[in-house]
Amino acid sequence: MMESEHLDQFDRKILSLLQEDARLTNGDLSERVNLSASQCSRRRQRLEESGLIKGYRAVLDRDRLGFSLVNVISVTLSTHNRDNARxxxxxxxxxxxxxxxxxxxxxxxxxxxxxxxxxxxxSNFVNDVLLPHEAVQHVKTAIVLETLKETTALPL
Known part of the structure; x- marks a missing residue:
């Protein structure tokens, strides 16, 4: 596994660009990082094989797909042991x-x-799924009024 200290400036730039847009081709990357497309391809493959790039996903529009309510729920377990946590x-x-x-x-x-x-x-999720579960003692729910920042990007 590659460690972050073994990444050079080109690897970091490739990772940063792919965080912004995973659809970038090796040709696109080569223009932005000043390496050949084949070098970018080899580096990307190495980053994927090492597990630093874990996968590629589409970012979906939560509101337009009907999931407009974002909730932060804190849960306290009934007992603190490994089985209950599992x-x-x-x-x-x-x-x-x-x-x-x-x-x-x-x-x-x-x-x-x-x-x-x-x-x-x-309400159904909290009352019919979480609270009846044997592991759960207490649930506290907060509804998000506004999301000020939401990202999965790492500060490379």
């Missing part, structure tokens, strides 16, 4: 509404980013 993790893996899930230190155990079409769907 059961909760298994539940999350089956829930496509959950876009992000993070285990935390402090008061709450997890914070989730969940998208739903509307308030009724959010």
């Amino acid at each position: 059961r909760f993790s298994d539940l999350l893996s089956r829930l496509p509404e959950v876009q992000e899930a993070h285990a935390l230190t402090g008061e709450m155990d997890y914070i989730l980013k969940v998208v739903t079409p509307d308030l009724k769907s959010l």
